[in-house]
Amino acid sequence: MNEQVSLLRAEFPDTIAEAPKVEAEKKLPLLPGAERYSKIVTRFSPNPDCVLHLGSARAIILSHDYARKYGGKFLLRFEDTDPRLKKASLVFYDLIKKDLDWLGCRWDEEYIQSDRISTYYEVVEKLIKSNGAYVCTCDPSTFRGYLSSSIPCPCRNLAIEEQMNRWRMMLGEGYREGQAIVRVKTDLGHPNPAVRDWPALRIIDTTKHPHPRVGSKYRVWPLYNFATGIDDHFMGITHIIRGKEHITNTVRQMYMYKHLGWEYPVAIHYGRLKIEGAVLSKSKIVQGVRDGLYEGFDDPRLATFLALRRRGVLPDSIRKLIYDVGIKPVDVTISWQNLYSYNRQMVDKIASRYFAIVDNIELWIQGAKDHMKAVLPKHPEDKARGNRELTVSWIDGVVKVLVSRSDMKLLLSNPIVRLMGLMNIGNVKPEDGHLRAIFKGFAVHEARAARAPLIHWLPVRDLVKIFLLMPTGERLKGLAEKSLADEPVDSLVQLERIGFGRIDGKQDNEIVVYFTSR
């Protein structure tokens, strides 16, 4: 068995889930009402009108992980029943699945509501025949009038045959868009007017607004509560984990369940998850991308999963964050620091170290010998990873290195400063366009004894250009040691004293690094 695992790991490193997840899973609180079911079934049901972002993380991770924890099933269901206002786009069906894969939330079954229209038609007929629904032809504003005074509209109590007749007219060409709607009967005296006789199916002119998948095949489309309620029942969902904006929807749907003699699943509602400063509105994201305000759905300024992945955030960091936040109905505004902290704990172990400088200044060192070599480990705790070597030589009788301009103050105010892995220097003075310093020995312990700051540096030769993309969208040009070029695309690295990043690509002798965090 172990042999097989190690073989698998060697061949397909991505197929094996790693340990941190197990540790995090311990913190998942018990699922309410789990004992009532022999098998837990959860679902994630996005509208494919945008890519997924951090705001969906609670629904996805909790639904998936609870299903796994209890040995149940996790379903993916695309809710694309609005060809007009919240119209789906074909690309998003695919991108959403990629997001889920990346998050490690593999689904057991997949459904698309636009494939299930006939099911909804069957149920609505059953519902009409059992006097649980009716076809309303009232003008919306007149209907609202009846509703607010708890008066049944003239359509509500028509005979069932007449209702069926109207329903067939809806399906045919008997009514135009907006002229008829199916409503589910509830309690007209319900304290919340929003619950009273809610709309279940409406007509959409799909010749004008074709559905991206099924075109103009259907003109009667179910609304959210109807489609979701039916699917949750037929798919055997035991636990619905969704945002608290759906609380009244739960109340609405329970009326339908009662009409049909179904048992409503356990519904858990969580609050909105925001992250400071980030735009988490799907319409704004889509609009921003379309207008060119963002580079794409993976623009580092966005909190989409695509962007987080590109920036080097690991899915398990998001998972840990979600576990930490829990399932309360209150809205939470997470700080990026929190995410970064979880991420660092994992990335620190895997990221190799390199020197890089964004804004450099030359430092000329007198008294140092020619041909020096600094040997630094790629990872301080994992020596097996090997070393990187930086060499410096005399140029016009001095050793020239590059240091970060941001270290200037530190260089000028300390009697001794250590260039990591190379030597100690002192007497730093600014000169026209560069800094000048004097060699002060090699010994680390001397630097430590003098409480000398340690700074990173670069040789003036053997460098690669880097292009650093910051989370703010800012683009910084810089230089890094040559060995950074050996890092494969997609690997996570630490640019020492700058922060963590992900190698995004290499082009024109330049390495593109997406900055993750300090």
Next chain:
RNA sequence: GCUCCGGUGGUGUAGCCCGGAUAAGCAUAGUGGCCUUUCGAGCCACUGAUCGCGGGUUCAAAUCCCGCCCGGAGCACCA
């Protein structure tokens, strides 16, 4: 306005349902120290909430009750 829900240190969370054990645990951020050829990780210490406000019940309340204030969600032929 109506119908719901919630308010614990900068941020997030535990505890409250079944009131008492340290007048509040943890994480993160902040500060200091140790360690260390990174401003990372690790270790240690410190800072920081009288638990939204006021009243009540009780020997005892963050935990129960009432009022108030504040915040959020819903009130679409959207999901």
